[in-house]
Amino acid sequence: MFAYTAVVAPLAGVPFILHADLDAFYASVEQLLDPQLRGRPIAVGGGVVLAASYEAKRYGVQGGMSGVRARQLCPGLTFVHGHFSEYQRLADEVMAVFADFTPAVQRISIDEAFLDVSGSIHLFGPPPAIAQQLRARVREQVGLPVSVGVARTKSLAKIASQVAKPDGMVLIDPEHEREFLDPLPVGLIWGIGPVTRQQLADRGIHTIGQLADSPWHPLATAPTDDTRRVRANPRAGSVGAQSAFGRRFPTDELLTSVLGHLADRVAGRLRAKQRAGRTVTVRVRFASMRAVTRSRTTADPIATNLTLTEMALALVRQALADASPTHVDEHQISLLAISVSKLVDQPALQLQLLGPNTDSARWAVDHSLDAVRQRFGRAAVGYAGVALSPMRSVPDEFRELAEHEL
DNA sequence: TCTGGGGTCCTAGGACCC
DNA sequence: TCTGGGGTCCTAGGACCC
Numbered sequence: 546m547f548a549y550t551a552v553v554a555p556l557a558g559v560p561f562i563l564h565a566d567l568d569a570f571y572a573s574v575e576q577l578l579d580p581q582l583r584g585r586p587i588a589v590g591g592g593v594v595l596a597a598s599y600e601a602k603r604y605g606v607q608g609g610m611s612g613v614r615a616r617q618l619c620p621g622l623t624f625v626h627g628h629f630s631e632y633q634r635l636a637d638e639v640m641a642v643f644a645d646f647t648p649a650v651q652r653i654s655i656d657e658a659f660l661d662v663s664g665s666i667h668l669f670g671p672p673p674a675i676a677q678q679l680r681a682r683v684r685e686q687v688g689l690p691v692s693v694g695v696a697r698t699k700s701l702a703k704i705a706s707q708v709a710k711p712d713g714m715v716l717i718d719p720e721h722e723r724e725f726l727d728p729l730p731v732g733l734i735w736g737i738g739p740v741t742r743q744q745l746a747d748r749g750i751h752t753i754g755q756l757a758d759s760p761w762h763p764l765a766t767a768p769t770d771d772t773r774r775v776r777a778n779p780r781a782g783s784v785g786a787q788s789a790f791g792r793r794f795p796t797d798e799l800l801t802s803v804l805g806h807l808a809d810r811v812a813g814r815l816r817a818k819q820r821a822g823r824t825v826t827v828r829v830r831f832a833s834m835r836a837v838t839r840s841r842t843t844a845d846p847i848a849t850n851l852t853l854t855e856m857a858l859a860l861v862r863q864a865l866a867d868a869s870p871t872h873v874d875e876h877q878i879s880l881l882a883i884s885v886s887k888l889v890d891q892p893a894l895q896l897q898l899l900g901p902n903t904d905s906a907r908w909a910v911d912h913s914l915d916a917v918r919q920r921f922g923r924a925a926v927g928y929a930g931v932a933l934s935p936m937r938s939v940p941d942e943f944r945e946l947a948e949h950e951l
Numbered sequence: 952t953c954t955g956g957g958g959t960c961c962t963a964g965g966a967c968c969c
Numbered sequence: 970t971c972t973g974g975g976g977t978c979c980t981a982g983g984a985c986c987c
Binding site: 590592593595608609610611613614617654736781782783784785786787788789791834879880882884939943944945946947948949 | 952953954955956957958959960
């Protein structure tokens with residue numbers, strides 16, 4: 546790992562952004578909770594690897610990989626069950642530490658955040674010193690390793706934190722950005738994934754410097770041109786849920802049971818935050834892995850299980866009817882998803898004032914079920930016709946960690 | 952052994968209005 | 970009969986991120 550150690554004199558008007566990223570977060574928490582796991586290759590999960598420790602990553606084990614494949618790559622791998630509520634609690638503690646350094650904290654997932662520290666310099670010193678204090682406090686107070694990138698823009702800070710991993714700090718000096726970036730692989734740029742990386746590689750472009758000097762430069766906004774601000778607590782623009790279930794024929798039983806379950810999750814989250822949405826989108830993935838989407842926008846916002854289920858069912862049937870499978874693998878489907886967007890606030894009071902239309906009656910029913918669940922737990926009331934889904938590949942607690950604030 | 956689940960953003964075409 | 974251009978909303982697909 547290399548770092549610019551020169552302390553940068555704060556340039557007037559130059560913003561300083563930190564990107565702080567907890568290292569192998571779930572796996573690090575498991576190693577924190579159980580000292581016997583420290584220094585060993587571990588994976589959280591079972592059938593699917595949800596997270597891997599650095600010791601396991603060295604063998605090529607990655608999140609999303611099947612457990613079988615992971616064991617092939619790393620025979621000494623230890624699987625542990627996740628302590629999901631601990632992940633949330635410890636990550637929240639880390640964010641609280643961040644907030645001690647600046648109010649301008651934008652959390653972008655459970656385990657990483659941007660901080661604008663431009664206004665904190667007079668309190669804590671130059672940005673690299675702030676980054677090191679922050680890392681030390683997270684280590685002492687929470688016990689977890691965190692890597693931090695320091696730079697003039699969000700994109701640059703994000704690149705810097707990746708270079709800093711594991712457990713390091715990297716500053717990109719605003720006066721030497723190109724020198725720093727040029728030798729790095731293009732894949733480090735936020736927004737350049739496997740597809741774009743391959744397209745660039747086909748044209749002989751592998752480094753950021755080569756990209757900057759090429760005609761394809763506009764493919765991605767240059768990290769140095771990034772003007773996005775650190776925004777505290779942006780609200781989610783959509784809510785969704787999906788379920789993968791291997792290959793199955795799209796029978797009425799399958800569609801109603803899976804869509805009912807998904808609609809229950811999505812609409813329940815909307816009601817819990819007094820929100821509703823006007824656009825319903827479904828996604829159908831065939832056994833061939835080809836996926837299609839169908840969406841519909843309504844005049845009235847939706848937040849009830851039954852209305853959402855009905856709309857989703859109609860859209861999925863439409864998608865299946867349009868498909869006319871030419872491929873044998875498109876007679877069966879492997880995933881269904883529901884997403885609701887164009888969200889609006891919908892306080893309960895406001896809904897009651899709308900009068901006794903169908904959806905407000907449904908809303909009242911759902912709302913009382915929500916109340917029962919709040920008191921006695923989710924399992925207390927099953928959705929009509931939906932026993933607990935027999936094909937859940939990932940625990941609900943894990944799903945909840947990925948949910949964004951509505 | 953086929954490849955989980957939560958999101959965001961961008962593009963492009965068509966409908967519709969002025 | 971044929972013709973313009975701008976703006977907004979909706980739909981579908983896809984890349985990407987954690």
